[in-house]
Every structure is written in C-alpha cells, then in structure tokens.
Amino acid sequence: MEAHPPSGLFRPPAYVAAQGGMGALRVQDDWVRQMAAVKSGDRAAFAEVFRHFAPRVKGFLMKSGANAAQAEDCAQDVLATVWQKAGLYDPAKASVSTWIFTIARNRLIDMARRDRRPEPELLDQEPEPDQADVYETAQENLRLVAALEQLPEKQRQLIRRAYWGELTQSEIAAETGLPLGTIKSRIRLALDRLRLRLAEGSATTTTTPDFPKDKT
Amino acid sequence: MIRHHLSDDLLMGHAAGTLPEAFGLIVATHVSLCDECRARLMTYEALGGAVLDTEAAALADDALERCMARIGGQEAQPRRVASATLPAPLLDYVGGDLSKVKWKTLGMGVRQAILPTSRRASARLLYIPAGQAVPDHGHRGRELTLVLQGAFRDETDRFGPGDVEIADQEMEHKPVAEAGVDCICLAATDAPLRFTDFLPRLMQPFFRI
Numbered sequence: 337m338e339a340h341p342p343s344g345l346f347r348p349p350a351y352v353a354a355q356g357g358m359g360a361l362r363v364q365d366d367w368v369r370q371m372a373a374v375k376s377g378d379r380a381a382f383a384e385v386f387r388h389f390a391p392r393v394k395g396f397l398m399k400s401g402a403n404a405a406q407a408e409d410c411a412q413d414v415l416a417t418v419w420q421k422a423g424l425y426d427p428a429k430a431s432v433s434t435w436i437f438t439i440a441r442n443r444l445i446d447m448a449r450r451d452r453r454p455e456p457e458l459l460d461q462e463p464e465p466d467q468a469d470v471y472e473t474a475q476e477n478l479r480l481v482a483a484l485e486q487l488p489e490k491q492r493q494l495i496r497r498a499y500w501g502e503l504t505q506s507e508i509a510a511e512t513g514l515p516l517g518t519i520k521s522r523i524r525l526a527l528d529r530l531r532l533r534l535a536e537g538s539a540t541t542t543t544t545p546d547f548p549k550d551k552t
Numbered sequence: 553m554i555r556h557h558l559s560d561d562l563l564m565g566h567a568a569g570t571l572p573e574a575f576g577l578i579v580a581t582h583v584s585l586c587d588e589c590r591a592r593l594m595t596y597e598a599l600g601g602a603v604l605d606t607e608a609a610a611l612a613d614d615a616l617e618r619c620m621a622r623i624g625g626q627e628a629q630p631r632r633v634a635s636a637t638l639p640a641p642l643l644d645y646v647g648g649d650l651s652k653v654k655w656k657t658l659g660m661g662v663r664q665a666i667l668p669t670s671r672r673a674s675a676r677l678l679y680i681p682a683g684q685a686v687p688d689h690g691h692r693g694r695e696l697t698l699v700l701q702g703a704f705r706d707e708t709d710r711f712g713p714g715d716v717e718i719a720d721q722e723m724e725h726k727p728v729a730e731a732g733v734d735c736i737c738l739a740a741t742d743a744p745l746r747f748t749d750f751l752p753r754l755m756q757p758f759f760r761i
C-alpha cells in the first residue's frame with residue numbers, strides 16, 4: 337500500500353472556507369456548475385471534476401481495503417460513470433461529493449464482492465432542481481464536512497472507519513450516539529425537502545389499496 | 553403512520569454499504585415506505601461524501617486519458633418500478649408481487665418464504681393468519697421484522713404496516729397477529745431462530761429458519 341499524505345493536506349478548499357462563509361459556497365456551487373457542464377458533454381469541465389475527485393475516490397478505495405492498482409483502476413471506472421451518468425445527478429438532493437461517494441461505494445461492493453446492497457425505490461427526479469434546494473444542500477454538506485473536522489480525532493476516525501468498512505455493525509451501533517448535531521439539522525432539511533415533493537405530488541407512490549399505509 | 557423506525561446504525565451501515573444483504577433488504581424496503589428514514593439515509597450518505605473528502609491518493613499521470621478511453625456508449629438509465637402490492641426492493645427478491653410468493657406451510661396457518669440473499673443473514677416473508685400467535689422464540693443474533701400488511705403485538709408494543717421491530721439477542725417475545733387482516737412481514741436475522749415450542753429444533757436446518 338502506498339503511504340498516504342496526512343488527510344489535512346487534502347482537506348477540500350470548501351472546508352477551509354466553511355467557517356468563513358460565502359467563499360465556501362462558491363466552491364460547492366462551482367462543482368454543481370461543473371457537473372451541469374459535464375452533463376452537456378464539456379470535457380474540460382470533466383477534467384476538473386476528475387482532477388479533484390479521482391484522487392479522493394482512490395484514497396477512499398484504498399482505505400476500504402483495495403490495493404493501489406485495484407484502487408487506481410476502480411477510481412478511473414467510477415469517474416467514467418460520473419461522466420456517463422451526469423444526467424442523473426440531482427444537486428437538490430446531494431452534493432457532488434455525496435453523489436460520487438455513492439457511485440464509489442457501489443463499485444466497491446462489486447469489486448470486493450461485498451454483500452449486494454438493495455436500493456430503495458427511486459423518487460421521481462425534478463426536471464429543474466429548485467435553486468434554493470441546491471443552495472441548502474451545498475451549505476449543509478459544508479456543515480457536515482466542518483462538523484466531521486471538528487470532532488475529536490478518535491471520534492472522527494471512528495466515523496471514517498465505519499465508511500471504510502472497518503467497523504462491525506455492533507461497533508457502529510455503539511458509536512452512532514456521537515455528538516454530531518449537524519447530522520440532525522441535515523436530516524431535518526432532507527425531510528423538509530421530501531415533504532415538499534409530496535406536497536407537489538411528485539413523490540413516488542409506494543402504496544396501493546392492496547397495501548395500505550397504517551392509519552392509526 | 554409509521555411509529556417504529558430504523559436505527560442509526562442500520563442507516564449508517566446501509567449508507568456505507570456494509571450491511572448483510574438481508575438487513576439491507578429491510579432497510580431499502582422500509583425507506584421505500586418512510587420519508588423520515590429516507591431523509592436520514594440521505595444524510596448518512598452525505599456524511600459518506602464528507603468522509604470521501606478527507607482522504608486522497610495520487611493517480612497515475614495518464615489516469616484521465618485512460619478514464620476517457622473507457623467512456624463508451626450511453627448507459628441505460630435505471631427506471632422506477634411500480635408494483636401493485638410490494639415495495640420495489642422486494643419485487644426483485646420475490647420475482648413479482650405478492651401473488652408470486654412461493655409460500656411453504658409451517659403449520660397452524662403460518663407460512664414462510666425464504667428469499668435469496670447472502671448467507672451472512674437470512675431474509676424471509678412470514679404470513680401469519682389474523683389472531684394467530686407466532687411461535688414463542690428467542691434470538692441468538694439480531695432479528696429485524698418489517699410489517700407489510702396487517703399488524704402484530706408483542707410484549708413491547710404494536711407494529712403496523714411499515715413499522716420495524718429490532719430485536720436483539722436477549723429478547724424473548726411472543727408476537728400475535730392482530731385480529732382482522734392477516735399479517736405479512738419481512739423478517740431478517742443473522743442467526744438461526746430458536747423456537748421454544750411449535751417446531752422441533754431438529755427440524756430447523758430443514759426449514760432454514
């Protein structure tokens with residue numbers, strides 16, 4: 337395994353400015369805008385996304401048990417998927433980091449022959465994402481990154497290890513009481529947004545008369 | 553109204569992609585029915601995105617060129633599946649809706665159907681006639697039970713459609729299906745159940761429960 341540079345070196349610019357305010361949002365907005373360009377086939381925009389995210393995907397895969405060669409190959413593959421599926425990226429629902437994380441996770445499951453991961457029923461995608469939602473999602477992502485950075489090292493490491501697949505489920509259970517208050521505000525935000533979808537009648541219908549939701 | 557939700561560790565495990573498949577099936581099915589847990593799952597995925605931002609490893613100089621070289625034809629876009637009777641994640645495992653379930657009788661009207669998952673944990677659908685007790689059983693591991701239709705009660709509470717009961721090791725309980733509608737549940741466990749009556753223990757390997 338290659339030696340890793342200390343993670344602080346690779347702290348995204350977004351975080352550096354997270355405590356400062358607007359600059360951070362600009363960075364997050366930039367990735368959203370780059371993704372919109374990628375979606376329309378802009379190769380230069382994709383090169384920028386690649387340069388920023390491919391090393392992070394490779395780092396994540398190596399921490400998750402892949403050797404350097406596998407991680408290199410798989411990171412290229414994940415970014416190829418980013419190009420191909422750019423049209424499915426919904427900036428109102430997830431930051432670019434989050435979206436790429438889910439692609440890397442799914443690819444890792446295949447590569448490491450981990451247990452298959454059943455996907456929840458997909459929600460309808462908004463044709464045009466609401467700009468206020470995009471802004472909120474970007475901002476909440478920054479708060480999460482900042483909250484993670486501000487945790488004591490031991491707790492931060494535990495959360496990272498949970499995502500690298502190094503913790504058993506009961507170890508995760510013992511740690512999910514962590515004081516990550518930001519998670520709670522992020523949950524509220526995501527929930528408000530889902531409720532809004534429901535109100536607009538655009539949410540998926542998962543129930544039918546044969547399969548009624550409990551009314552009590 | 554769903555009252556019993558998924559625990560944070562299950563949501564985090566599902567976001568990280570590390571749950572046994574059978575537990576993942578419970579999470580995906582519940583999330584398909586519950587916006588609150590969907591929001592929590594999205595949040596744990598966002599935390600995964602934050603973790604992704606914390607670690608980087610340099611790529612080969614020609615990585616971008618090699619990545620571009622693999623970009624081929626358009627990939628098919630996933631579609632939403634609509635079902636008459638089952639949430640989408642379950643459809644794949646059943647091979648259709650409720651009418652396609654291949655039930656096996658366990659006696660006293662109770663039926664089950666084992667679903668194909670990895671062996672780290674097992675998943676099955678359980679059919680319990682209204683008013684019928686599920687055999688008293690304890691657990692060697694963790695058991696998750698998601699109600700799809702009807703309701704059951706045990707010593708702890710009432711569980712209706714969409715509710716998940718999370719039973720850990722020590723718990724001995726006696727669930728009883730409510731009168732009225734037959735109860736259908738999705739249950740997943742990472743250890744064989746030990747029935748204390750109803751089924752001779754020797755038969756358990758045969759039934760794979």
Ligand SMILES: [Zn+2]
Binds near residue numbers: 557582588589590
């Ligand atoms: Zn829930």
